[in-house]
Amino acid sequence: MPPDHFALLFGAGLIAGTMNAAAGGGSFVTLPTLVFAGVPSVAANATSTVALFPGTLASAYAYRHDATPFGHVSMKVMLAVMMIGGFAGAMLLLYTPSRIFDHIIPWLLLFGALAFTFGPRVNAWLRTKVQIGPRTLIVVQFFLGTYAGYFGGAVGIMMMAAWSLLGVTDIKAMSAARMLLVGAANSVAVVIFSFTRLVWWPQMVVMMIAGVIGGYFGARITRRLPAHRIRTGISVVSFLMTAAVFY
Numbered sequence: 101m102p103p104d105h106f107a108l109l110f111g112a113g114l115i116a117g118t119m120n121a122a123a124g125g126g127s128f129v130t131l132p133t134l135v136f137a138g139v140p141s142v143a144a145n146a147t148s149t150v151a152l153f154p155g156t157l158a159s160a161y162a163y164r165h166d167a168t169p170f171g172h173v174s175m176k177v178m179l180a181v182m183m184i185g186g187f188a189g190a191m192l193l194l195y196t197p198s199r200i201f202d203h204i205i206p207w208l209l210l211f212g213a214l215a216f217t218f219g220p221r222v223n224a225w226l227r228t229k230v231q232i233g234p235r236t237l238i239v240v241q242f243f244l245g246t247y248a249g250y251f252g253g254a255v256g257i258m259m260m261a262a263w264s265l266l267g268v269t270d271i272k273a274m275s276a277a278r279m280l281l282v283g284a285a286n287s288v289a290v291v292i293f294s295f296t297r298l299v300w301w302p303q304m305v306v307m308m309i310a311g312v313i314g315g316y317f318g319a320r321i322t323r324r325l326p327a328h329r330i331r332t333g334i335s336v337v338s339f340l341m342t343a344a345v346f347y
Contacts, residue, residue, distance in 0.1 A: 101302050105137045113307035117155055117314025118321070119334050124256045125216055126152050128209060128338040130307055132345050139300050141201045142193060145251065146298035151307035153290045155315040160283030172234045175277070179284050181238055185245020186285030190292040193250050206346045212253025213338035219254065223261040232265045248285035256282055
């Protein structure tokens with residue numbers, strides 16, 4: 101690994117860890133950076149997922165007692181559906197040719213950036229127009245799990261939006277469930293990716309270590325900052341990285 105790539109990947113890991121500790125969106129930084137560092141697009145996506153997983157797992161473990169069932173849907177069912185979806189998404193990525201994924205990446209990043217930035221506003225409007233039941237929620241969770249296993253950008257925002265349409269308003273419970281369920285979907289994807297040749301291990305280790313450091317200090321820093329400033333900062337970074345990838 102060239103020294104400049106090492107510095108680039110380490111810096112990206114720090115930023116991604118900080119973003120994930122604040123409100124999510126770390127993959128908006130790690131995926132494009134890996135591609136810029138010469139990692140093929142599909143392998144970059146898999147490597148990014150594995151690199152960010154320890155931070156997600158740590159957060160999921162910390163929140164494990166705060167997650168509660170939603171309506172008539174038990175948390176065990178939600179976990180099972182997310183893991184099945186994560187498996188489907190990971191397998192879909194494995195069978196996506198790199199030349200096709202090269203064209204998909206910019207649009208995935210743009211979709212995730214738009215969902216992260218405007219999702220809360222759209223969701224506030226949807227709550228006045230739409231309500232869903234437990235069966236619909238399970239179907240939505242499966243597709244969100246598939247998205248998480250395939251790419252996952254802003255999946256937490258989408259998940260919380262779906263739950264609010266069910267009538268869930270407890271932000272603490274939703275935040276806990278979001279981390280737990282995203283961690284479940286990613287855990288399946290990580291296991292699958294680890295048994296393939298997709299993961300570029302030296303690059304992954306650099307990003308993982310930096311991500312853990314960024315996540316720790318990011319959590320300490322972001323606790324002192326207003327939430328709207330954090331979201332604005334992450335949105336700006338997300339759109340800048342998306343524009344760079346389109347270019």
